[in-house]
Amino acid sequence: MSALLQVAGLRANYGRVPILMGVTFAMEPGEYLGILGHNGMGKTTLMRTLMGALPATGGAVHYRGRNITALATHDRARLGLGLVPQGREIFPSLSVYENLRMGLVTAAKEDLSIIDAVLEDFPRLVRLLDRRGGALSGGEQQLLALARCLCTQPDLILLDEPTEGIQPSIIDEIIETLAGLKARKSLSMIIVEQNLDFITSLSDRVLSIQKGQISGTVAREDLLAGKIAMSCA
Amino acid sequence: MVGQGCKGASLVPVSGLQSGLVLTSYLKGIEMDLAVIVALDVVNGAASLFLLCLGLAIIFGMMRIINLAHGEFVMLGAYATVVSANAGLNIWIAMLVVAPAFVALVGLVVERCLIRFLYGRLIDSMLATWGLSLFIVGFVTTIFGNTTKGVPTPLGGFSVGAYRTSYYTLFLLAMALVAAGIIYALMRHTRFGLIARATMQNPEMAAKLGVNPARIYMMTFTLGAALSGLAGGLLAPVSGITPVMGAAYIAKAFITVVGGGAAILSGTVAASSLFGFINQLGAYFTTPVYGEVILFTSAIILIRLLPQGISGRFFKGQL
Numbered sequence: 001m002s003a004l005l006q007v008a009g010l011r012a013n014y015g016r017v018p019i020l021m022g023v024t025f026a027m028e029p030g031e032y033l034g035i036l037g038h039n040g041m042g043k044t045t046l047m048r049t050l051m052g053a054l055p056a057t058g059g060a061v062h063y064r065g066r067n068i069t070a071l072a073t074h075d076r077a078r079l080g081l082g083l084v085p086q087g088r089e090i091f092p093s094l095s096v097y098e099n100l101r102m103g104l105v106t107a108a109k110e111d112l113s114i115i116d117a118v119l120e121d122f123p124r125l126v127r128l129l130d131r132r133g134g135a136l137s138g139g140e141q142q143l144l145a146l147a148r149c150l151c152t153q154p155d156l157i158l159l160d161e162p163t164e165g166i167q168p169s170i171i172d173e174i175i176e177t178l179a180g181l182k183a184r185k186s187l188s189m190i191i192v193e194q195n196l197d198f199i200t201s202l203s204d205r206v207l208s209i210q211k212g213q214i215s216g217t218v219a220r221e222d223l224l225a226g227k228i229a230m231s232c233a
Numbered sequence: 234m235v236g237q238g239c240k241g242a243s244l245v246p247v248s249g250l251q252s253g254l255v256l257t258s259y260l261k262g263i264e265m266d267l268a269v270i271v272a273l274d275v276v277n278g279a280a281s282l283f284l285l286c287l288g289l290a291i292i293f294g295m296m297r298i299i300n301l302a303h304g305e306f307v308m309l310g311a312y313a314t315v316v317s318a319n320a321g322l323n324i325w326i327a328m329l330v331v332a333p334a335f336v337a338l339v340g341l342v343v344e345r346c347l348i349r350f351l352y353g354r355l356i357d358s359m360l361a362t363w364g365l366s367l368f369i370v371g372f373v374t375t376i377f378g379n380t381t382k383g384v385p386t387p388l389g390g391f392s393v394g395a396y397r398t399s400y401y402t403l404f405l406l407a408m409a410l411v412a413a414g415i416i417y418a419l420m421r422h423t424r425f426g427l428i429a430r431a432t433m434q435n436p437e438m439a440a441k442l443g444v445n446p447a448r449i450y451m452m453t454f455t456l457g458a459a460l461s462g463l464a465g466g467l468l469a470p471v472s473g474i475t476p477v478m479g480a481a482y483i484a485k486a487f488i489t490v491v492g493g494g495a496a497i498l499s500g501t502v503a504a505s506s507l508f509g510f511i512n513q514l515g516a517y518f519t520t521p522v523y524g525e526v527i528l529f530t531s532a533i534i535l536i537r538l539l540p541q542g543i544s545g546r547f548f549k550g551q552l
Contacts, residue, residue: 053441072445074445074446082441085438089437089438091430091434091438094427094430094431094434102428102431102442103442105439105444110424134550
């Protein structure tokens with residue numbers, strides 16, 4: 001099977017400061033790939049560079065065999081990449097429903113039934129549809145960010161630290177929702193996290209990132225058995 | 234504006250006690266007529282100010298571009314109306330179609346050649362649009378000369394008791410309401426409006442969802458320019474049109490949009506109603522010059538008391 005995403009020697013800087021220093025990995029269609037790492041190791045930078053929000057200064061990214069390294073962010077989104085960013089980035093003055101409608105902008109015609117279908121996995125959001133995005137709690141915003149991303153009908157979701165600052169009950173809800181999606185849909189996902197339980201419960205394979213490079217790989221089974229000597233935890 | 238009303242009635246000669254009663258009744262009638270005329274002037278002032286500010290509310294209030302050439306966009310709309318009308322085009326088409334279409338085209342060129350490089354750079358955009366305003370004034374002066382031009386007011390007048398006023402006053406009010414309604418419907422109920430509002434809040438996130446922010450910025454700036462042109466077209470029949478007329482509008486427009494706050498429509502409606510009311514009433518009780526002084530003083534007090542503008546206090550989260 002050909003790789004869904006192939007990243008080779010990817011480099012990115014903030015100004016003159018190098019953050020990613022040659023990230024290399026590949027993932028298969030349908031795979032849930034976890035990336036573990038401490039703060040400042042380049043996890044979020046990797047997500048932003050994969051999405052095109054930060055330009056790569058070296059290396060290459062191939063998606064479904066196509067070189068997307070120089071492609072604009074919105075073009076990557078239209079190819080099927082979706083990002084649930086760190087900090088959620090909900091549109092604060094738009095209602096929850098309008099935030100979800102923003103997930104439909106890539107379609108030539110707005111099909112609101114997609115929102116209804118997505119909301120079946122997010123019952124907590126149904127009663128909040130008229131509320132402003134900025135008025136939601138952090139956990140509710142995280143659910144909304146995930147639902148909004150699913151409305152774009154992506155093939156590959158980049159999930160950046162979804163448990164950061166979220167209450168445990170919502171973390172469980174997110175795990176349950178993502179596990180349900182994994183069972184039902186042919187989605188692929190890259191999950192960047194520091195929460196070991198979260199990443200273990202969802203990932204097929206986990207990479208660790210240190211100082212802007214992939215430093216090792218651990219199978220999910222090894223993680224469950226606690227064999228994570230290579231990880232940053 | 235009050236000074237434009239004229240007394241058209243004359244006293245009917247009567248005698249004794251009767252004459253006193255008739256005179257009292259007559260004076261009461263005059264007071265009522267005057268109140269109606271002043272009220273119409275206040276409404277007209279608010280409507281004109283709203284039309285003048287709507288384009289800036291989009292460009293500055295929504296896009297955060299300090300467009301110091303806004304007054305010149307209005308002036309270009311007025312000139313487009315004069316030139317079209319003098320060339321024999323129907324005055325309504327000149328005002329309502331040619332003026333906004335021409336200034337939209339100018340706005341599109343300005344956005345592509347200048348503004349798109351300056352998003353997120355407030356000071357740079359301010360300097361660039363100031364230079365642009367000087368260029369437009371110089372260019373128009375070179376073509377049309379530094380003389381006052383005008384077009385006749387297309388509608389006649391009507392009497393309110395002893396006073397007369399123009400139907401155009403009511404037309405401007407109607408146009409302000411129509412423009413507000415159209416912008417509300419566009420921003421609240423269309424896909425473009427949703428995408429524009431989201432993109433102005435967070436262009437990077439909008440791009441991550443598949444929106445091309447550059448395209449949305451271009452379309453939104455062009456819309457703002459078109460509304461400025463429409464204001465110029467509508468104000469052309471009641472203004473002396475000169476290349477420097479924009480300078481008279483720019484300060485008023487900015488203080489109104491800033492006073493309105495983040496809600497581009499409800500804030501601008503509220504601020505233009507308040508400032509239009511203060512301006513017209515101040516002008517009526519003193520002189521037009523003091524009216525302007527009272528307006529700017531009120532604006533300073535308002536912004537001091539409500540730093541987030543009227544909508545930051547009363548219309549939070551609204552359009």
